[in-house]
Amino acid sequence: MNFPKRENFKISEKLLVIVGSKNPVKVACTDSAFTEAFNRGFVVNGINASSQVSDQPRGDEETYLGARNRVVNAKKTFPEADYWVGIEGGIAEDEGGMYAFAWIYIEDKAGLNGKAKTGIFYLPEAIAKLIHSGMELGEADDQVFSQENSKQNGGSVGILTHGTITRQTYYNQAIILALIPFMNKELY
Template sequence: MSMNFPKRVNFQDAEKQLIIVGSKNPVKISCTESAFSEAFSKSFLVNGVNTSSGVSDQPVGNEETLKGAKNRATNAKKTFPEADFWVGIEGGVDEDEHGMFAFAWIYIESDQNKSSQSKTGTFYLPDEVTKLIKSGMELGEADDQVFSQLNSKQQGGSVGILTHGVVDRKAYYSQAIILALIPFLNKNLY
């Protein structure tokens, strides 16, 4: 299934590179655009496509969550191979002796056959949310139920709710995207 996004767009004598995000979630598209623009000091054309993560709806652990991010980027590339970059973002949860915590993996591929990845910081989830996740609910749905929200995962997400908006989902993902871009910003070193 190919979509008709332009490969490059001429804009004030500058070429815009195309980035395809393996999600239609507006937060994931927006944070990708923001992070790439900030990292490279130029603007990009960013579009999202619905892709399968190939993992459970609520990934658990580093391995499954990273696999979901890689699959999203790879499937975005299969859907629209004419782009310059493909980005997969997958949120997951895990547990340790302190409780359940949330995080996300970022995976980026380029048209130069280069890839990179980075992980966000982690934060612990309240017991009520943890119980709902353990019962089979996704984190976003659990947040909506516990905090009387509607579609919070396409807004500030758990991190936004729990930090009272100090760190929203866009800022949370943006930093990890920039970190995943390090090899692309330093091609002579990687």
């Protein structure tokens, strides 16, 4: 199968991408992923957009809804954009323990959408206990690992992999996967 060359995605004017969060990690990874996927520059800005879910979403459904709601609310706030991106981190549990993940939801001005989920990783029992007591994952990380504002830096994934995978690189791949429909509009 022949794939279109990445050069064919180049367009001279920069398109505007709005991220439904001012978290600098989420804005930076969105910028990086869009640039990689389309081989061009974008103007990427973050705005405060409500997820309308719990501060610590649990399970796929609530976490996905949070990402989608960030897009819906970002569109209401900033309808002039070309793309809107929602990134929502969540936790869930299975027989192996508590694990973390994130959902990515992207929409363009034509109404096309793309979605993807990051890989999962299991959290230490000390973190799980704090979350069960009502703490958010970022707060639990800060307490257990003596960090400050870790969710706007490397996050759990960065701490637990000793920086081998940063929060930005963790989200980056999932954002590119969520961009597949936009990179292949003829198929979607």
